[in-house]
Amino acid sequence: MRTSCRGALVLLLTFLAPLAHAADGPAVSGIPVDFILFAATLLGVALFHHHTLKVALTGLATITVYKLLFTGFKTGAGLSGLGAHLAHEWVILTNLLCLLLGFALLARHFEDSRVPEVLPRFLPAGWKGAFVLLLMIFVLSSFLDNIAAALIGGTIAASVFQRKVHIGYLAAIVAASNAGGSGSVVGDTTTTMMWIDGVSPADVFHAYVAAVVAMVVFGIPAAMQQDKYQPIARNLHAEGHIDWTRIGIVGFILVAAIATNVIINVKFNHLSDSFPFIGVAVVLAILVSTPLRRPEWSLLPDAFKGSVFLLSLVMSASMMPVEKLPAASWQTALGLGFVSAVFDNIPLTALALKQGGYDWGFLAYAVGFGGSMIWFGSSAGVALSNLFPEARSAVQWLRHGWHVAIAYVIGFFVMLVVMDWQPHEKHKQGEVAAPAVIAVPHAGHFIPPAPTFSVK
Numbered sequence: 102m103r104t105s106c107r108g109a110l111v112l113l114l115t116f117l118a119p120l121a122h123a124a125d126g127p128a129v130s131g132i133p134v135d136f137i138l139f140a141a142t143l144l145g146v147a148l149f150h151h152h153t154l155k156v157a158l159t160g161l162a163t164i165t166v167y168k169l170l171f172t173g174f175k176t177g178a179g180l181s182g183l184g185a186h187l188a189h190e191w192v193i194l195t196n197l198l199c200l201l202l203g204f205a206l207l208a209r210h211f212e213d214s215r216v217p218e219v220l221p222r223f224l225p226a227g228w229k230g231a232f233v234l235l236l237m238i239f240v241l242s243s244f245l246d247n248i249a250a251a252l253i254g255g256t257i258a259a260s261v262f263q264r265k266v267h268i269g270y271l272a273a274i275v276a277a278s279n280a281g282g283s284g285s286v287v288g289d290t291t292t293t294m295m296w297i298d299g300v301s302p303a304d305v306f307h308a309y310v311a312a313v314v315a316m317v318v319f320g321i322p323a324a325m326q327q328d329k330y331q332p333i334a335r336n337l338h339a340e341g342h343i344d345w346t347r348i349g350i351v352g353f354i355l356v357a358a359i360a361t362n363v364i365i366n367v368k369f370n371h372l373s374d375s376f377p378f379i380g381v382a383v384v385l386a387i388l389v390s391t392p393l394r395r396p397e398w399s400l401l402p403d404a405f406k407g408s409v410f411l412l413s414l415v416m417s418a419s420m421m422p423v424e425k426l427p428a429a430s431w432q433t434a435l436g437l438g439f440v441s442a443v444f445d446n447i448p449l450t451a452l453a454l455k456q457g458g459y460d461w462g463f464l465a466y467a468v469g470f471g472g473s474m475i476w477f478g479s480s481a482g483v484a485l486s487n488l489f490p491e492a493r494s495a496v497q498w499l500r501h502g503w504h505v506a507i508a509y510v511i512g513f514f515v516m517l518v519v520m521d522w523q524p525h526e527k528h529k530q531g532e533v534a535a536p537a538v539i540a541v542p543h544a545g546h547f548i549p550p551a552p553t554f555s556v557k
Contacts, residue, residue, distance in 0.1 A: 199380025272502025
C-alpha cells in the first residue's frame with residue numbers, strides 16, 4: 102500500500118508537470134523542483150501519519166526557503182514577495198481557521214442536543230441504517246458547507262455506533278459530504294465559482310447523475326463494513342428529551358455562514374478577497390449564542406492542531422507554479438478529480454473557467470468529489486479526522502476506503518454514457534484565456550477575477 106501511495110504521487114507529478122513553466126526555476130526531468138518538494142511533503146504525510154503536523158510544517162518551511170532562494174513568488178522575489186503572497190492568502194487562511202474551529206464547536210453543540218441519541222430509533226436496522234445516514238449527509242451537503250455536513254454526520258455516527266466507526270465508513274462520510282454539493286451552485290465552492298462566473302445552474306446540475314451513482318457504489322459497501330464492524334446501537338429506553346436551544350444555536354451558526362456566503366459572493370463579490378467575512382460571521386454567531394449555551398472550549402486545542410496541519414498544506418500548495426491546464430476534454434476532467442485528492446480544486450476550477458470548453462457538470466463532479474479519496478484531500482476529511490484521529494492514515498484510508506475511488510470512476514463513466522460530454526464555449530464574451538492563479542488546497546478562496554469563499 103505504501104508503494105501505491107508513492108505511485109499515486111508519481112502520477113500526480115506526471116499530470117501537474119505540463120501545468121507549469123519549468124524555465125521559471127530548477128527542474129528534474131522536466132518537473133519543477135517546487136512540485137517535487139510538495140509531492141515529498143504529501144508522501145511524508147501519507148506515510149508518517151503519527152507525525153502529520155511536523156511533516157506538513159517541515160514541508161512548508163522547506164518550500165518557503167526554496168522559493169526565497171531560487172524562484173521567488175508570483176508576487177515577487179525575496180521577503181517582499183513572500184510578504185505580498187501572505188497578504189493575498191491571509192483571508193483564505195483566516196476563513197478556513199475560523200470555520201474549522203467554529204464547526205468543531207458546532208458539532209459538539211449538536212452532540213449535546215441529544216439528537217444523535219434519539220436518531221437510532223428512526224434509522225432502519227442493519228446496514229441499511231448506516232446507508233440512510235450517508236444519504237442524510239449527502240442531502241445536507243447540497244446546501245450546507247461540507248465541513249459542517251461531515252462533522253454533523255460524524256457526530257451522529259459516533260453516537261449511533263458507540264464511537265466504533267470503521268475507517269471505510271469515515272471515508273464514506275467525507276465522500277457523501279463532497280458528492281452532495283457537486284450538482285448544486287450553493288453546495289460547493291467550485292460550483293459557486295462557476296455560478297458567479299456566469300455558468301448556468303442547469304449546466305452544473307447533471308453532476309448529480311454521477312454523484313448519485315457514486316453514492317450507491319461507495320455507500321453500500323461502506324454501510325456493510327460499518328454494520329459488520331459495529332451495528333447501530335439501539336437504546337429504546339434512552340431519554341427522548343432534546344435540547345432544542347442547542348439545535349437552535351446550530352441552526353443560527355449555519356444560517357449565519359450561509360447568509361454571509363451568499364451576500365458577500367453574490368452581492369458584494371468584489372469584497373470577498375479583502376476580509377474573512379464568513380469565518381468572522383461563524384465566530385460572532387458562536388459568541389452571541391454563548392449566554393444561551395456555553396460552547397465546549399476545551400475542544401479548541403486539538404482542533405487548532407488539525408487546522409494548522411491543513412493550513413500548512415494550503416500555504417505549500419499556494420506556492421506551486423500552476424499556470425495552465427491541458428486541453429479541455431473528458432479525459433482532462435477525469436484526471437483533475439484525481440489531482441484534487443491532493444491538490445486544490447479551487448485554482449483548478451478557476452483555470453478551467455478561464456480556458457472554457459468544459460462540460461461544467463463533469464468538471465463540478467470531478468473536482469468536488471475527488472478530494473474524498475485521501476483523508477487530507479478536502480477540508481471535510483481533515484475536520485472529521487479531528488473527531489476520529491484514527492482516520493489520519495492515508496494507507497488505511499486507501500485500504501478500507503477503496504470503494505470511494507472506484508465510485509468516482511464508475512460515477513464519471515455512467516454520466517459520460519448517460520449525458521455524453523457536452524462542452525460549453527466561453528460563457529463570457531471577449532474573455533481572454535490567460536490564467537494566472539494562486540493555488541490553495543480545498544478550502545481557500547482568493548481566485549481572481551471571480552473570487553469566492555465557501556469550503557469544499
